[in-house]
Amino acid sequence: MPPTEQQNRPSEQRRGRPRSEAVERSIVEAVVKLLEEGASLTEVSIERVARTAGVGKATIYRRWKGKEELFIDVLKDIEPAGPELPGTSVRDDLIAMLESLRLRGLAKRSSALLYNVFAQMQHYPELWRAYHDTVVEARRRTGAEIVRRGIAAGEIRSDLAPDLVNDLFVGPMLLRTVLRPDAPLDDDLAARVVDALLEGLAPRPGRDLDG
Template sequence: MSRAAGDSETAAAQARPGPAAGARRGRPRSTAVDSAIIEAVLRLIEDGVSIGELSMERIAREAGVGKATVYRRWSGKSALMLDVMRSLDAQSPALHGASVRDDLVALLEFLRRRGLAKRSSALMRTVVSHVQDQPELWAEYHDTVVRTRHEALLGVLRRGVESGEIRTDRDLETLADLFVGPMLARALLHEWKELPEGLAEDIVDTVLEGVRSRPQTAVG
């Protein structure tokens, strides 16, 4: 082969599209398999299996796949559990901004409905009960999911302070705990307690009554 012909073939090869740098070779990852594995974890948790009792082998058997299939997708149990928790995450409610009270009710109603979902409650109770054994799992979930919702709540409270609906002499972090604490306690710690309709409104109105700005009395 002449040098010119060789150069021509080299240029043609370089012009052909190839995998991007760092691209994974092989067949595309199956979303159906991903879902089957996550579904298997949820079933095991619903059946009362703790995080400590879960193993990648047991998860693979429950999902009907090989252990290698699970490890190709997740490096370990913590990484898998994080995706399981995210799979139950729902879109936060839209906050319209017209009323601080209405936005607070929307945020708490979102928590109430999540608490009514058996899987969400079972999963979170399991994670909380093992948080000391799996601190990195909770920390990553907190940083990627919980923090966003907490900041949304603080934003509403700041708006309430600016509009004069909430007193300026109260710590907003403490106020945030007062609003969400009763709902989380029922959903996670006292699951036998009901989460009736109207609970979000009742919590919001009770807390707001205590922190609402008071008209100053003129000194005569």
């Protein structure tokens, strides 16, 4: 299963956790309900979630170590699903990756819940760090792996670090979704970014890119 599929599912498959989709769904929905009713992240305690979901606190702690870990799964649930990489070409996979970022940007613009949660997360370093380590880094690893395949296939120049090249692809989409929230997010934006960069990053004939 591609990492991008796993990273957007509630962590039902963590080793040692009893599985019950109905129970986990009720807990996640309880958190969403509380947030939609206007509760802040601070006010959403495990005890309050348990009461809203109709379960015991122990039931929650058997599945999540604490509130931060639970919030991460809630965010994965309400965010648009991660990309299913087609695997047909490096270009197609890069477009799928950027398209998922574009859709997340659109979702944050249209969903008051997502917007408010992300705005609040900036004030909770532990939660933001957990989200970064669990979700953002997983996306970065996926992007860097696609770039490595592009380098191996001779489609991307090999004298640049894969992490840097990945940032070049992701940067324009993050600029428009985070720093320029009013910038247009056209349907073909992902393809235009990828095509422009692939042209500029193509190996240059006559130069030994491997040093």
